[in-house]
Amino acid sequence: MKVAVVGLGAVGGLIAARMAAAGHAVSALARGATLANVRERGLIVESGGRRSIARIAASDDANALGPHDLVVIALKAPALAALAPRLVPLLGEATIVLPAMNGVPWWFMPAARPAEPPLDSVDPGGRLLAALPIARVLGCVVHLAASCPEPGLVRHGFGERLIVGEPGGGDSPRVRSVCTALAESGFEAEASADVRREVWYKLWGNMTMNPVSALTGAESSAILDDPLVHAFMMRTMAEAAAIGERIGCPIAQSGEERMGLARKLGSFKTSMLQDALAGRPIELDALVTAVHEIGARVGVATPNTGALLGLTRLMAQQRGLYPGRSA
Numbered sequence: 001m002k003v004a005v006v007g008l009g010a011v012g013g014l015i016a017a018r019m020a021a022a023g024h025a026v027s028a029l030a031r032g033a034t035l036a037n038v039r040e041r042g043l044i045v046e047s048g049g050r051r052s053i054a055r056i057a058a059s060d061d062a063n064a065l066g067p068h069d070l071v072v073i074a075l076k077a078p079a080l081a082a083l084a085p086r087l088v089p090l091l092g093e094a095t096i097v098l099p100a101m102n103g104v105p106w107w108f109m110p111a112a113r114p115a116e117p118p119l120d121s122v123d124p125g126g127r128l129l130a131a132l133p134i135a136r137v138l139g140c141v142v143h144l145a146a147s148c149p150e151p152g153l154v155r156h157g158f159g160e161r162l163i164v165g166e167p168g169g170g171d172s173p174r175v176r177s178v179c180t181a182l183a184e185s186g187f188e189a190e191a192s193a194d195v196r197r198e199v200w201y202k203l204w205g206n207m208t209m210n211p212v213s214a215l216t217g218a219e220s221s222a223i224l225d226d227p228l229v230h231a232f233m234m235r236t237m238a239e240a241a242a243i244g245e246r247i248g249c250p251i252a253q254s255g256e257e258r259m260g261l262a263r264k265l266g267s268f269k270t271s272m273l274q275d276a277l278a279g280r281p282i283e284l285d286a287l288v289t290a291v292h293e294i295g296a297r298v299g300v301a302t303p304n305t306g307a308l309l310g311l312t313r314l315m316a317q318q319r320g321l322y323p324g325r326s327a
Helices: 010-021 032-041 077-090 108-112 124-131 173-184 195-206 209-216 220-225 227-246 255-264 271-278 284-298 303-318
Strands: 002-006 025-029 043-047 050-054 057-059 068-073 091-099 139-150 153-165 188-191
Touching: 002 010, 002 077, 010 025, 010 043, 010 050, 010 068, 010 139, 010 153, 010 173, 032 057, 068 077, 077 091, 077 124, 077 284, 091 139, 091 173, 108 195, 108 284, 139 195, 153 173, 153 195, 173 188, 195 209, 195 227, 195 255, 195 284, 209 220, 209 227, 209 271, 209 284, 209 303, 220 227, 220 255, 227 255, 227 284, 227 303, 284 303
Parallel strands: 002 025, 002 068, 025 057, 043 153, 068 091, 153 188
Antiparallel strands: 043 050, 139 153
């Protein structure tokens, strides 16, 4: 399979390196220090106590890479809107687009409610949907931990699971094909007949911990140990669960059970806290603003989600980490 990976950060770098090692023809769209390092020394991956180097073709120009069978988008959500029109040269007639990203993706609501406009929080003006239409997309939910300590270096922590499915549900040959390619590359690739539900479940689990950690600078164990913060998170998760019921993504678990799973992982810095500490834009819109917007659309009151959004947005605006709009 001819694969292009857009974004060689933690997740994109791991996918690119593993698929290349499995014999797939992998290239990458990258820029800056990442592009320079990958060209000079290769893409370095540390996993399971071992270090490997993947030699892949990399460019900052999609025209130089040309069409591919599969385009994996592994960017932070704030970066995608500006880049999406530049991805067109990567797309052939039957190219599959696989966004391996956090939060609510641009295709999430249009896949279930085609007559509704896209979410302004994740696709203002519908520009993403125009550049990357649902017919090209497979949903993907990432359940693994990895970091990028320096450009072109990926450190895999734990987890191997990638869930793939058609945005509108059901099975398809292209889902099976992508799952096979990912499994050959060492991932626990799982085909889902309802990938929207998988997206919402992961979002429900991390939409509170991420912004609370960015607000407070605290790691997960300190957040879970604070009874007032814990209670606030439970109320916020209850709102998201109520929204899930309205949009066909019910949650078959309690908030307490979900946070219990987080506690078993030990104390860790969330991805949003890592971004805030590094001075990078935070993925607030895909993780929280979208939930607030969907709640308004489907008539679910979200006072706790709104409070979390407002506080985190203000903090991020003051620190130059969120150039987005006010809701």
